[in-house]
Amino acid sequence: MPRTTFTYEGERHDISAKTEAELAAKVAIRKKELEEGTRLKKNMPFNLCANAWLERKRSYLKKEKTVKDYKKFVNHLNDHFGSKRIKKITATDCEDCLRNYADLGMSKAFVDKMTTIMNQIFKYAITSKTLLVNPMVDVKKPVAEEGTHRQLSDQEREVILAVAEYHHAGLWIETMLYCGLRPGETPTVQGRDIDIKEEILHIRGTKNNNADRYVPIPRHFIKELAGFKKAEYIFTTEHGTKLTEQSMKRWWKSFKNEMDRVIGAEIYRNKIIESKLPSLKDDPDDSSLTLYCLRHTYCTDLELKGVPINIAKELMGHASVETTAKYYTHFTKTTMLLAKQLINGDAGNQKCLSCPSLKKCGPLCHVGVNVGRPSETLKNSGTTPHS
Structure with a gap:
């Protein structure tokens, strides 16, 4: 099986193919991707990318409380996506994640903040050459309750x-x-x-x-x-x-x-x-x-x-x-x-x-x-x- 290696900006690239012609084509495509900056890095897990984004945020955030708030949301996301390859995450996956928090009763403010942070993480993945397309672009945000939650009837x-x-x-x-x-x-x-x-x-x-x-x-x-x-x-x-x-x-x-x-x-x-269940509420207009x-x-x-x-x-x-x-x-x-x-x-x-x-x-x-x-x-x- 034909195989070759070359180095680009200090990084070694190993390519193999079934034929010499296919190998030459693969090498040409790889070099073009590297020169144009469209070549993605290795399959980075979501949690590593999210943690890298948080560290970048930490470097210029002045208030420790703000850092802790961001870390709380990143921990939630890492629990949900874990080591799943970030390029494999779809808009449907993102919607499921947000809907999960809405179903657990998280407030609209929480879901809105989570949406913003997810979007920033995926944008960071694009700028760091780990992702081509931001899946959050097509996400439909779930409906979450406004304000504080009510007591039970x-x-x-x-x-x-x-x-x-x-x-x-x-x-x-x-x-x-x-x-x-x-x-x-x-x-x-x-x-x-x-x-x-x-x-x-x-x-x-x-x-x-x-x-x-x-x-x-x-x-x-x-x-x-x-x-x-x-x-x-x-x-x-x-x-x-x-x-x-x-x-x-x-x-x-x-x-x-x-x-x-x-x-x-x-x-x-x-x-x-x-x-x-709605029949148990004190008022039909009460939240779910x-x-x-x-x-x-x-x-x-x-x-x-x-x-x-x-x-x-x-x-x-x-x-x-x-x-x-x-x-x-x-x-x-x-x-x-x-x-x-x-x-x-x-x-x-x-x-x-x-x-x-x-x-x-x-x-x-x-x-x-x-x-x-x-x-x-x-x-x-x-x-x-x-x-």
Whole structure:
């Protein structure tokens, strides 16, 4: 088999072909590509290119916080694309990546920022001769929710807790609802982070300096988090590995499908034909149910329990109290009752503010819904949970 080598600007090129004529043609094409600057470098993995782009950014960014923000997004992208050859990534792949974050409940601002950074990485790949065409040019950005996420409606909360009792993602869902974790903070939780005696959970968040925090575990929920070994991950896939963004997306989709089934959605060949989840919302104009609704509900629950906003800021892992204030805006009859009880000094004898008609909540009530009794939503669905 004919073969030859030549050197161009210090780089050695090795070319082989089936015939001498084919070899000569290949050499001519290679030299032309090198002279015109259209010759791509070796098949560079996406993660190496993204890291190189970040280092280039770091060289002229003045604020360390800005660098950390960029690094957070690059880590997300590296988790998604990994070592896939950058020239093999298509517009469809990019759309799937962005849709994944929208489906997980990330805000419009997050998805917009992710889109910008992806575009910059691919542009960098083109200028560094690793890519010919930017796949982001043809990308259709998915629809993401504007602004902050909403809290759960009472009906949504009740159906969620009913399904969580038997669904494989139930513990994961309840932990976010009862302890306020961001979805991205759940994969790293291990047995060593759970202090059963003190009823405290260590959340090793990385979003900002306040994200690494300790939060109380509700007493009724403590048994669910007991029994894990120190080095054991609490939430794992069916293969026993740590959760990834893709596996979290699958879990959430499976969980919502089961919620739909429980409330009587039309199903054909194990697929939801028409979702009934919107019927659980307090207002038809409310945004869709996302994972972040669990965390928003946790913060609203803190408000309903009378937790001061400065303490809620620490429990939520917010960088500023202004962020927490976006959640602490729900002045309702419930919060008015709490203020009245605090002013009158009888808060210690209060009924559950979220179940004011009850003398005492059921054992599973966090601040809220007395899930010890089936709601009309579940009773009227004509279905029962199954494992």
